[in-house]
Amino acid sequence: MPEKMIPGKHLWFFDYFPGGDVGLFMRISNMVHSQQTRYQRIDIFDNPTLGRVFALDGITMTTDADEFMYHEMLAHVPMFSHPNPVSVLIVGGGDGGTLREVLRHPGVKRAVLCEIDEQVVEAARQYLKTSESFDDKRAEFAYENGADYVKRFKNEFDVIIIDSTDPTAGEGGHLFTQEFYKSCFDALREDGILTVQAENALYDFGWTKITHRRISSVFPIVKAYQGFVPTYPSGYWLYIFASKNIDPVENFRYDDAKNMSQKLKYYNEELHKACFVLPNFIKNELKGK
Numbered sequence: 001m002p003e004k005m006i007p008g009k010h011l012w013f014f015d016y017f018p019g020g021d022v023g024l025f026m027r028i029s030n031m032v033h034s035q036q037t038r039y040q041r042i043d044i045f046d047n048p049t050l051g052r053v054f055a056l057d058g059i060t061m062t063t064d065a066d067e068f069m070y071h072e073m074l075a076h077v078p079m080f081s082h083p084n085p086v087s088v089l090i091v092g093g094g095d096g097g098t099l100r101e102v103l104r105h106p107g108v109k110r111a112v113l114c115e116i117d118e119q120v121v122e123a124a125r126q127y128l129k130t131s132e133s134f135d136d137k138r139a140e141f142a143y144e145n146g147a148d149y150v151k152r153f154k155n156e157f158d159v160i161i162i163d164s165t166d167p168t169a170g171e172g173g174h175l176f177t178q179e180f181y182k183s184c185f186d187a188l189r190e191d192g193i194l195t196v197q198a199e200n201a202l203y204d205f206g207w208t209k210i211t212h213r214r215i216s217s218v219f220p221i222v223k224a225y226q227g228f229v230p231t232y233p234s235g236y237w238l239y240i241f242a243s244k245n246i247d248p249v250e251n252f253r254y255d256d257a258k259n260m261s262q263k264l265k266y267y268n269e270e271l272h273k274a275c276f277v278l279p280n281f282i283k284n285e286l287k288g289k
């Protein structure tokens, strides 16, 4: 057994993937924060390789080492597909990573973060670097179940991004229903775009398929895309893009994406097109519209 593995000498975090037969473990070199909120258990700790790790109910949400991979792909694909996103809603994402990416877009005048658990935002503000944009004047915070919040809006947002916990964890299930996608459709303006994090094709493909089917029953254009997030189950993550009329590959703002990609670590204008090219086992199951 390697020195690092000696039981009793170190503290370990075990993240069980859906199904419970496979997972990921990380050494805790420094425990930063633990708290049980009304909704979930928050843990924040340091790992020598991954940096600061943020987990909810024992499931990894972000690590310093790879959060950019997830947040850049979740935010910039819809943001550069829209001709001029001004008003944006993020549901979930209380760590602030998606908000940070959205606010990189100079045309954005208003970015609302609707997070069910205020304690996540508070913990992020205190302990996570992803919260760096919380004080941006364009950022607004709503502490509410996103499924209730979106219902109150009609024709309001250009882009809605769902940065939720898994459908099987905590309060995430509310954000994977057909009714919720319909509310998002109604809350979006004419050129509106919805993007959701849509699980993985190895351990939880059932949920990707359900999500794709439900969104397809509401939006005319629906396309899944892929990216890597090494600390999420399988490391190979799926997202779903949905819109009222915009095709993300034909219509996206190539030159603007190219300009911004110089500041980014993952997303770029070529990847924007390439991420929609899917392997057969996924493509065959998710027939795009």
Ligand code: AAT
Residues within 6 Å of the ligand: 056, 059, 060, 061, 062, 091, 092, 093, 094, 095, 096, 097, 098, 114, 115, 116, 117, 120, 144, 145, 146, 147, 163, 164, 165, 166, 170, 171, 172, 173, 174, 175, 197, 232, 233
């Ligand atoms: N940015 C990457 C981290 C997340 S956090 C997901 C957030 O969604 C959590 O803070 C959680 O409190 C919030 N949330 C869960 N349900 C709701 C809801 N119904 N309304 C509003 N916010 C909600 C995503 C990680 C993805 C994990 C992949 N395995």
